[in-house]
Amino acid sequence: MTDKKHITGIILAGGKSSRMGTDKGFVKFNNLNFVEYSLNALRPLVTDILIVSDNKDYDAFGYKRIEDDIKDAGPVAGIYTGLKASKTEYNLILSCDIPLIKTEVLKRLIDGIDASTDVIQIESNGKTMPLIALYKKQCTHVFLEALQNDERRLRRVLNTCKTKNIILNSDHSATMNVNTKEELKTIENEYNG
Numbered sequence: 111m112t113d114k115k116h117i118t119g120i121i122l123a124g125g126k127s128s129r130m131g132t133d134k135g136f137v138k139f140n141n142l143n144f145v146e147y148s149l150n151a152l153r154p155l156v157t158d159i160l161i162v163s164d165n166k167d168y169d170a171f172g173y174k175r176i177e178d179d180i181k182d183a184g185p186v187a188g189i190y191t192g193l194k195a196s197k198t199e200y201n202l203i204l205s206c207d208i209p210l211i212k213t214e215v216l217k218r219l220i221d222g223i224d225a226s227t228d229v230i231q232i233e234s235n236g237k238t239m240p241l242i243a244l245y246k247k248q249c250t251h252v253f254l255e256a257l258q259n260d261e262r263r264l265r266r267v268l269n270t271c272k273t274k275n276i277i278l279n280s281d282h283s284a285t286m287n288v289n290t291k292e293e294l295k296t297i298e299n300e301y302n303g
């Protein structure tokens with residue numbers, strides 16, 4: 111396994127949150143903001159953490175915040191901005207809307223590191239999760255090229271990278287992303303601690 115000191119955690123916390131209606135990172139669940147669940151899951155595995163967002167309110171968490179290089183271009187731009195700023199070869203990239211995420215799930219990505227793969231992503235219930243994934247810094251140029259070609263579809267960009275999926279056979283709830291108030295109600299009913 112790669113040493114903890116070689117991995118940067120990058121949290122994407124930009125975008126419009128149009129389905130939720132308010133910035134998803136600050137939605138409260140069990141007294142914490144959604145983004146804190148991503149931070150807490152990452153912290154044991156990394157030494158550096160970057161939050162990619164134009165919203166200054168994220169400064170309250172005490173981590174380095176960087177603003178999107180290219181605006182309104184979605185997660186492809188967020189990943190590009192984060193990878194470009196990272197100083198490490200390996201980067202754990204997470205969205206800010208996965209409040210049930212666990213460190214053990216992220217650790218499986220690190221355990222999956224091999225020399226020939228650029229992106230290692232979780233696959234849960236048959237669905238790949240490019241925002242619960244480990245990216246090599248060398249992917250930066252792939253994301254820049256995509257943005258220069260107006261390609262905003264993350265899965266399309268990943269088709270041009272060497273990817274590998276880590277299949278979860280349990281813990282599927284850990285990867286659930288919560289985009290709407292209805293989905294928030296569902297997890298409040300099922301997972302309130």
Ligand SMILES: Nc1nc2c(ncn2[C@@H]2O[C@H](COP(=O)(O)OP(=O)(O)OP(=O)(O)O)[C@@H](O)[C@H]2O)c(=O)[nH]1
Pocket residue numbers: 122123124125126127128129130134162163178181182183184185187188189204205206207241289
């Ligand atoms: N830095 C950055 N992060 C983004 C951007 N767009 C989306 N994200 C993040 O990517 C993750 C997935 O976002 P989505 O749910 O696809 O998009 P969204 O704009 O947040 O929400 P919707 O408007 O409801 O689609 C979340 O963690 C977002 O904060 C962006 O342009 N820049």
